[in-house]
Amino acid sequence: MKSSSFFFFLFFFLLLLSLSPPSSSIAEAKTHLLKWEIKYAFKSPDCFTKLVITINGLSPGPTITATQGDTIVVVVTNLLETENTAIHWHGIRQIGTPWSDGTGGVTQCPIQPGDTFVYKFVVDRPGTYMYHAHYGMQRSAGLHGMIRVMVPQETKEPFDYDYDRSIVVNDWWHKSAQEQAAGLAALNFGWVGEPQSLLINGRGKFINCSLAGANSNVCNISNPECSPAVITMIPGKIYRLRIISVSSLSAFNLELEGHNMTIVEADGSYVNPVAVKNLNIYSGESYSVLIKADQDPSRNYWVALNVVSRKPGTPTGTAILNYFSNHPSKSPPTRPPIGPSWNDVLYRFNQSLAIRSHPNYIEPPPRTSDRVIIFLNTQNKINGYVKWAVNNVSFTLPDTPYLIALKEKLTHVFSQKPAPETYDYKSYDIGIVQPNPNATTSNSLYKLDYGSTVDIILQNANTLNVNNSETHPWHLHGHDFWVVGYGLGKFDPESDPKRYNLVDPIKKNTVPLHPYGWTALRFRADNPGVWAFHCHVEAHFFMGMGVVFETGVEKVGRLPESILGCGKSKKHTSYP
Amino acid sequence: MKSSSFFFFLFFFLLLLSLSPPSSSIAEAKTHLLKWEIKYAFKSPDCFTKLVITINGLSPGPTITATQGDTIVVVVTNLLETENTAIHWHGIRQIGTPWSDGTGGVTQCPIQPGDTFVYKFVVDRPGTYMYHAHYGMQRSAGLHGMIRVMVPQETKEPFDYDYDRSIVVNDWWHKSAQEQAAGLAALNFGWVGEPQSLLINGRGKFINCSLAGANSNVCNISNPECSPAVITMIPGKIYRLRIISVSSLSAFNLELEGHNMTIVEADGSYVNPVAVKNLNIYSGESYSVLIKADQDPSRNYWVALNVVSRKPGTPTGTAILNYFSNHPSKSPPTRPPIGPSWNDVLYRFNQSLAIRSHPNYIEPPPRTSDRVIIFLNTQNKINGYVKWAVNNVSFTLPDTPYLIALKEKLTHVFSQKPAPETYDYKSYDIGIVQPNPNATTSNSLYKLDYGSTVDIILQNANTLNVNNSETHPWHLHGHDFWVVGYGLGKFDPESDPKRYNLVDPIKKNTVPLHPYGWTALRFRADNPGVWAFHCHVEAHFFMGMGVVFETGVEKVGRLPESILGCGKSKKHTSYP
Incomplete structure (x- = not known):
């Protein structure tokens, strides 16, 4: 390992010299050392308890936050008993480090149980990205999370905001990834069906909880693990919401009840600002939107996640847009938005067309x-x-x-x-x-x-x-x-x-x-x-x-x- | 591989020369080439459908039948999507081939998905053995089967019988091996509980089938996969039953209603014959017993598998002892034997004491x-x-x-x-x-x-x-x-x-x-x-x-x- 460490060091030093835009930031470029243990755990993201692949006990995994030019070192130990794994850093181009792309079968052999593997790469561009398993169907088992790359302090972005928040959206099944995969691979094709729940920041609500099992160990609607995600806003402030979809299957429409949003970033690129009532987001995409907390501060609002493109078989996923100082769990007095018609292709098509580069970038x-x-x-x-x-x-x-x-x-x-x-x-x-x-x-x-x-x-x-x-x-x-x-x-x-x-x-x-x-x-x-x-x-x-x-x-x-x-x-x- | 093939050839040739007792059998020693694909499939062994690890689509896997001195070559291809595996040949001593013992972490690295691994070994002694996964808790997921090693034709065994039949017993859970393992490994210890069913030759009956799921896809009592195992006997004939337990947890008592049995083989050794009403068999043990079809030929009888040593939480597992020419599915007019008291340690202890070597061997x-x-x-x-x-x-x-x-x-x-x-x-x-x-x-x-x-x-x-x-x-x-x-x-x-x-x-x-x-x-x-x-x-x-x-x-x-x-x-x- 000695010689490869030296190699890494030399390589990244040269990379930092060549990529970090303002020369002053070179001195500040940091190395973030993260130690991750990949392990199965029983979790109840939508109140239904099932086996989930966790990172340090979490699903979604820990958010990686770094500044442009920083080096990320993730020391991954596979504590799954019989399964290998590999983690892809989605949106990170891995310039000079193609072996750190984390794509099982393409860029690396998978990490075997008990083994520790080191991913090392530079986050060369600011923006919102994600990571997730890229091996079998382990992403759908919960191995995913967000990467936030900040601009250096002296760099100005083409928009202003007061606070920065994260939204991770995905769809969720009660069948295991093994069951899903075995069905897909069988001659007698077995389709797992539409997701049981939609999750926002790893939390959802399975509506048939009481039917799910004989006892509350299987599904318990009062489990704090499945209390809704809350995004608290101070009235009058502007929020940047970084949104990623790690969805397995579903295309989503995300709506913040009563609040228009302005799309300002897509997959790390600045967008010529587009004001929208709701955002269509597809698996693997990331966006930043700005919203202003300019509505009635005496109540809370819904964050509503709806399936589009497929005929929805899953209820709207919800979270709480909480106006400070209302109680975070105070239910909005309204019904959650149901989003656009699921089969309105033109609506989604037109939003895709509207996402163009910011003129200055x-x-x-x-x-x-x-x-x-x-x-x-x-x-x-x-x-x-x-x-x-x-x-x-x-x-x-x-x-x-x-x-x-x-x-x-x-x-x-x-x-x-x-x-x-x-x-x-x-x-x-x-x-x-x-x-x-x-x-x-x-x-x-x-x-x-x-x-x-x-x-x-x-x-x-x-x-x-x-x-x-x-x-x-x-x-x-x-x-x-x-x-x-x-x-x-x-x-x-x-x-x-x-x-x-x-x-x-x-x-x-x-x-x-x-x-x-x-x-x-x-x-x-x-x-x-x-x-x-x-x-x-x-x-x-x-x-x-x-x-x-x-x-x-x-x-x-x-x-x-x-x-x-x-x-x-x-x-x-x-x-x- | 060229040089190692030569090595294998030379090695086994020498081994055969040294081990096969009657010199005439050397010429007859065969090599059995088996090609096995390890894959998940949905199976309903006890009418409840769950994911099972299969060999060539089967669980229990195919019985290996060979003659003393033969060489077994098993070409194992791992078609699990994300899991490694390893297969142990339980009871085969692997003299000269310790690397073929198939014990993950002890004698080999596990077989990775997509890989093919060749086990090659000589079955040097006659008797009844078994094979099963020896990696994580994959044995309980269904990866197991029987090995039958026959004496050479000219060799006489110390007992006579007309026909030879197999009985594989085990216990069965509806939770996956991953779920079981994750519970055992958790700080908040999670125990899967007593098995849902006991299986004889991979068949059982989950008694709460109708409660198990909303629809018959999950549990269907009329699924032919879970029709009871049948052992057909011709009146008057003597049967050798080769019995192995691949149980995950349970100690068993096996009773053949109305028929005493004589224990004649244990783990490949000839036993000084012991007549018993029923047989205690522990996970990993193998026995041969003789029974004579000397009861009322107008009816069928129960094969009854009962849990001992732990307080039973699982109904008796049953199969049909079918007197030809009754219909194999004709239910016996009696209740299945309930075996000895589960906590009668002395009963089991005494049977253990009674198993001694046949005097001639x-x-x-x-x-x-x-x-x-x-x-x-x-x-x-x-x-x-x-x-x-x-x-x-x-x-x-x-x-x-x-x-x-x-x-x-x-x-x-x-x-x-x-x-x-x-x-x-x-x-x-x-x-x-x-x-x-x-x-x-x-x-x-x-x-x-x-x-x-x-x-x-x-x-x-x-x-x-x-x-x-x-x-x-x-x-x-x-x-x-x-x-x-x-x-x-x-x-x-x-x-x-x-x-x-x-x-x-x-x-x-x-x-x-x-x-x-x-x-x-x-x-x-x-x-x-x-x-x-x-x-x-x-x-x-x-x-x-x-x-x-x-x-x-x-x-x-x-x-x-x-x-x-x-x-x-x-x-x-x-x-x-």
């Missing part, structure tokens, strides 16, 4: 791209198993992580068959169930020329069910992309690129693909490594909805030994 | 031993956590398996503090709750001189509850032991050894320690390797009730690379 995209890849998003069957696929290829993870395989030149680890660049867009009817939904599986990857500009067009289509197309929030590891266009219907490679927004597109790491629509992204493949790009719906990625990009892997430094130890790297011995 | 034990180790069995507290311990030391597994650590001379892997040889038997009162139940944890081991004779005295005591002492079935890996004595009360090192049975003691690998009693074992430490010796109650071993013996590890051949890859052996690179 525009980073103009390249005018042209070097390569265009079109990804048709479909639900398929493979040998009778239900799968998701892009271009009729359902993704599978190799046993040996790509980063290791490529750097250490291990062969026969993944398919060398080229992955498809497009689909037959001239004849394909996105509005109907595919006449032949059969697909193939593959673990081949897309090799992107280092430094090249790549356009990705995500094309949605009908699922295996008539008149059904789902929302897919796609997340790119290791890079942000410019969101250059959204459309409804089928993307036309001739005409649609002419309408791309190359003026003020927002840079994000996660973007929705709306039902029957398309989303166009542009990014520069300038971060050496191997990077997953996938639908952030946990079940969809689990069932094959993703791809892997490799770029400039020859520029990646010597891999830490600690990421080795599975598949062909189990016996790999290049580190004497 | 006596292998006399050494007259004296080189070392005597006394193991006081207690329930303890460590920093508030409930634990089990021997001599007030609660066992923990190191991250790096002992066999690897010792062979590869990895240091600081486990404690070098000597493990205690005895307890303060002069002053200790086994009949009361310990005034100071505090214990320590340790992963130190017992080094036994190679070839030496060791006496082990297991001494039972009161648990943390007043007037309570449990039954602990202790299982030794890699060796059989002679059962030289049982006693009730406190073992006296002066007088009790004088009453040891050195004439016709049975050789076993698993033996009960009765409440408030003692059990004395003698064995020759003649199998080079590292071997667990532990209580076979899964929760008890999980909570620290075990030790590890090392002997002659310097004689162990080069380890297969495939067992490496965890703890300090993750980075171990002695295999270029």
Whole structure:
């Protein structure tokens, strides 16, 4: 470990020199040493007691708070009895540290029970991010939390606020991640169904609590663990709410009753402020919104979380917007907002269009791209198993992580068959169930020329069910992309690129693909490594909805030994 | 793998030459190649549907049938999504193949998801054995099955029978192994409670099925998966029933209504035949009994499985003893036998005493031993956590398996503090709750001189509850032991050894320690390797009730690379 420590030190020192914008902050850049124990515990987030994967006893895990340029060192000890794990730092590009991306099967071997693994990376940009398990379906078991990266004290942000608060939203099932995964993987496909509850900051309320079990050990509505989350506001003050969705499945609409909000940040980029009544947020997205405590201070208001895009089978998730000095648990005299109609695609589509870069922070995209890849998003069957696929290829993870395989030149680890660049867009009817939904599986990857500009067009289509197309929030590891266009219907490679927004597109790491629509992204493949790009719906990625990009892997430094130890790297011995 | 294959070949060839008794059988010795996929599946063994770990879709897994001297090759692919595994071949001594013992943390690193691991070993003795997961609490999740080793055709056994049948008994919970383990490991100790059902050949009946869930997907009494097991007999014929208990917790009494049985085999040793009304069988034990189909052939009879030693909270498990040509599902007109009183220790004690070697197969034990180790069995507290311990030391597994650590001379892997040889038997009162139940944890081991004779005295005591002492079935890996004595009360090192049975003691690998009693074992430490010796109650071993013996590890051949890859052996690179 001695030599790798030195390497880390040297590397991060150089990185800090090159990245930290104001030179004065170099001296202040801190290293945050976090010690995390990953362990199962019985928790009652929605009053129903079940096994949850916790970090130091918590789910959501502890919020990581740091300042731009700081180094985060997370010493993760896996105290699960039989399960491995891996943690992804979602939105952190891991420039120079691709082995710290935490993507099981892509950038590292998983952390075995009893083992301690060290993640070390620089948070080079301010903004709101998240972390979560990226192994099996462990994210849905509760292993997730928020990352808040502050600007250095002397740096001004393009908006003002008095206080800064966090909102973590997700959906919650009473079945275990193992049960969910086993159902999805079975020939006799078993779907866990809509979530039992929606959680705000890890708290919700299961409405059928009294039916759930014979005794109050199983579900107890008075358990303090499931008392509603409270956001207290001082009248007249302005609050920045940092919101992340670690949702497994659901697309959400978040409404703060009686308060408009102004979207000012998306995935770490400053947004040209947009005032909205409510916010659509998709799994893997993060936003900052400003709200002013300018309503009747004698009462409390609802924070309301509603499912959109799927027909809701779950009651509104609620928290309390508490005007000081009302009692935090004082129920608002009103009913919680029910949000927009769940199937109002246009409403969500238009909000997506409205998220553009703040004029003072525009980073103009390249005018042209070097390569265009079109990804048709479909639900398929493979040998009778239900799968998701892009271009009729359902993704599978190799046993040996790509980063290791490529750097250490291990062969026969993944398919060398080229992955498809497009689909037959001239004849394909996105509005109907595919006449032949059969697909193939593959673990081949897309090799992107280092430094090249790549356009990705995500094309949605009908699922295996008539008149059904789902929302897919796609997340790119290791890079942000410019969101250059959204459309409804089928993307036309001739005409649609002419309408791309190359003026003020927002840079994000996660973007929705709306039902029957398309989303166009542009990014520069300038971060050496191997990077997953996938639908952030946990079940969809689990069932094959993703791809892997490799770029400039020859520029990646010597891999830490600690990421080795599975598949062909189990016996790999290049580190004497 | 080339060189290790050659090594295996050479090794087993030599082994076969040396071990197979009749020279004619050498030519006939077969290799059985088994391909197993380990996977979660939803199963309804007692009509309640839950996630079960299956082998090729089955739980219990496929029965391994082979002839003495055959080689078994089991190619295990772990298709669990996030969990590792390891499989122990219980009763197989693994002479020359200690790395195939399948004990996670002792003889191998666990098999990671997606990996394939090859177990290869010779079944050198005829008899009835079993296999099961030996990692976390996966045995209780359903990963277990029977091994039947036949005598070569020309070899005569000391009893006659017409047909040979299998009975696998165990207890069954609706909570997952993860839930059980998390409760046991929690500061706020959570006990899963008594089993919901008792299973015979993987089938039982949950009596509260209709209360279990809102719909018949959760529990359906007409599910064919939970129709009772049937053992069909032709009137007048003699049946050999091979019985194994893979119970997690419960001690059992098995009764075949209206039929006495004659015990003829115990853990692979021939027994001086004992006729019994019913058989007490403890977790990890195997027996063969003979029964004659000599009752009223116009009706069926019950096979009844009852809990003993713990106050039963679970209804009798039943199967059908079906007289041909009655319909197999024809219910017997009687009530199932309820077995002996659950707390009749003397009844069970006397049956233990009655199990002695068949006179024609006596292998006399050494007259004296080189070392005597006394193991006081207690329930303890460590920093508030409930634990089990021997001599007030609660066992923990190191991250790096002992066999690897010792062979590869990895240091600081486990404690070098000597493990205690005895307890303060002069002053200790086994009949009361310990005034100071505090214990320590340790992963130190017992080094036994190679070839030496060791006496082990297991001494039972009161648990943390007043007037309570449990039954602990202790299982030794890699060796059989002679059962030289049982006693009730406190073992006296002066007088009790004088009453040891050195004439016709049975050789076993698993033996009960009765409440408030003692059990004395003698064995020759003649199998080079590292071997667990532990209580076979899964929760008890999980909570620290075990030790590890090392002997002659310097004689162990080069380890297969495939067992490496965890703890300090993750980075171990002695295999270029």
